[in-house]
Amino acid sequence: MSKWTDVLVGPDESIRKTIQRIDGSSLQIALVVDAQRRLLGTVTDGDVRRGILKGISLEDPATKIMNAKPIVARQGDDRDSMLAAMRARLIHQIPVLDAENRVVGLEVLDSLLGAKRENTVVLMAGGRGARLRPLTDDTPKPLLHVGAKPILETILESLIEQGFSRFYLAVNYLAEKFEQHFGNGSRWGVDIGYLRESKPLGTAGALSLLPERSGSPLLVMNATRIGFGHLIDFHVSHKAVATMGVREYDFQVPFGVVHMQNERIVEVQEKPTHRFFVNAGIYVFDPVALEVVPREQRFDMPDLFNTLAKQGKHTAVFPIREYWLDVGRHDDFARAADELGEGK
Numbered sequence: 295m296s297k298w299t300d301v302l303v304g305p306d307e308s309i310r311k312t313i314q315r316i317d318g319s320s321l322q323i324a325l326v327v328d329a330q331r332r333l334l335g336t337v338t339d340g341d342v343r344r345g346i347l348k349g350i351s352l353e354d355p356a357t358k359i360m361n362a363k364p365i366v367a368r369q370g371d372d373r374d375s376m377l378a379a380m381r382a383r384l385i386h387q388i389p390v391l392d393a394e395n396r397v398v399g400l401e402v403l404d405s406l407l408g409a410k411r412e413n414t415v416v417l418m419a420g421g422r423g424a425r426l427r428p429l430t431d432d433t434p435k436p437l438l439h440v441g442a443k444p445i446l447e448t449i450l451e452s453l454i455e456q457g458f459s460r461f462y463l464a465v466n467y468l469a470e471k472f473e474q475h476f477g478n479g480s481r482w483g484v485d486i487g488y489l490r491e492s493k494p495l496g497t498a499g500a501l502s503l504l505p506e507r508s509g510s511p512l513l514v515m516n517a518t519r520i521g522f523g524h525l526i527d528f529h530v531s532h533k534a535v536a537t538m539g540v541r542e543y544d545f546q547v548p549f550g551v552v553h554m555q556n557e558r559i560v561e562v563q564e565k566p567t568h569r570f571f572v573n574a575g576i577y578v579f580d581p582v583a584l585e586v587v588p589r590e591q592r593f594d595m596p597d598l599f600n601t602l603a604k605q606g607k608h609t610a611v612f613p614i615r616e617y618w619l620d621v622g623r624h625d626d627f628a629r630a631a632d633e634l635g636e637g638k
Contacts, residue, residue: 298400302327303356305334309345310352312337313615321402322524323387326360331396333389335360339524340531343613346542347571366391369398376401384531411457413526416489416504416514418464418497418575419446419472434468437475444475449515450482456522458513459484464500466491492590497575499593507581515539516575525612529578534610536583536602538595539576541614544569574614583607 301324303312312324316339324337337360345359365383367376369392376388380401390399419436436446450461461479465472465488472488479486489503501514511529513522529537546567553561577595586601587593602609 297321298325298397301325301400302331302397303337304328305355305357307356308353309337309342309350309356309359312356313342313352316342321387321400323400324356325389325397325400326356327397330394333364333366333391333395333397335362336364336387336389337361338387340528342615343524343528346613346615347611349569364389367401369393384527386527410459411523411526412460412508413458413510413513414460414462414504414508415453415458415522416462416464416501416512417446417449418500418514418516432468434465434471437471446472447475450476450484453522454482454484458522461486462489462504463487464489464491464503466494494592495590496592496594496597498587498595498598499591501579501584502587502589502591502593504584507584509581512579512581512584514577514579525576526578528612529610532610533608534578535580535607536599537578537610537612538599539574539614540571540611541574542569543572571611571613576614578612 297319298321301315301319301321303315303324303326305326305328307315307326315324316322316337322339326334326337328334335357337356341359341361350358365379365385365388367379367388367390369390371390376390380386380388386402388401389397390401392398417436419434437444440448446463453461461484463472463476463486469488469490476486487505489500491500491503495502501512504512511526513526525537525539544567546565548565551563551566552559553563573595583598583602586605587598599609
């Protein structure tokens with residue numbers, strides 16, 4: 295229950311500053327309280343991402359996205375009852391209140407159970423990185439250095455820090471380079487296996503090579519770095535068969551856009567900006583989702599999600615708000631190297 299006071303925010307605190315409180319703490323929650331420290335609501339990572347999907351501004355107050363009726367415990371409740379409540383409601387934190395509804399503590403599920411994750415992670419590393427030639431003539435893109443180490447090693451260590459320990463690398467181009475660098479994972483105290491593509495299988499086809507399928511959701515990703523536990527928890531809580539991480543992408547038309555009705559001008563918008571959500575290359579799948587992936591045939595992630603949608607399966611989107619950058623081109627790769635050096 296240490297440092298729970300660090301995540302207390304007032305009702306007028308902006309969502310942006312509330313995010314900073316959440317990200318700056320290992321507790322993964324903010325508690326919105328009044329001047330007497332009475333609980334008004336809670337804000338979790340999931341609340342933030344749902345707000346992003348609704349288009350809510352980060353400058354709005356935290357009360358606009360908070361859960362005003364959170365599950366709480368009372369001072370004096372035993373830990374077993376609090377643990378049971380968290381498991382039953384699929385929540386990871388529970389505020390502890392006194393008789394006056396003032397916050398006196400916070401219990402966190404991970405501190406009671408340990409943070410180890412049983413999920414298997416597949417890191418997609420089979421691409422040729424053709425747009426980064428000649429850098430990728432002798433080195434696969436995931437093994438290019440950004441900062442002091444290869445991109446993929448940075449991602450692996452981030453996953454290990456978050457409790458993951460079972461990995462597969464899907465490899466094709468210069469596959470031996472990955473095996474030379476990562477081996478079986480013993481250097482990091484984890485297990486690493488390889489899904490070896492005899493031919494390029496697209497962004498999803500390598501999943502057919504998995505030797506076994508556990509009962510836990512499978513995390514699949516290209517090189518990115520977020521709170522992966524949040525993503526899996528989001529997937530489970532929404533009872534999705536497949537979840538795709540998405541990122542906001544703004545596109546500004548560089549001209550005045552004319553809206554017409556027949557020959558009449560209805561409105562002229564000067565350089566309007568359009569907002570889209572784009573695929574960020576990170577996914578969670580229940581084992582049943584993998585049944586639609588054909589064995590050792592080219593199959594891409596859009597094919598997989600479109601097939602599941604046509605079958606009426608529940609698929610979900612998870613908005614990524616953390617730092618994210620595609621490094622497929624030379625200028626993006628240089629930018630990533632510069633920004634990593636600045637601590638982003």
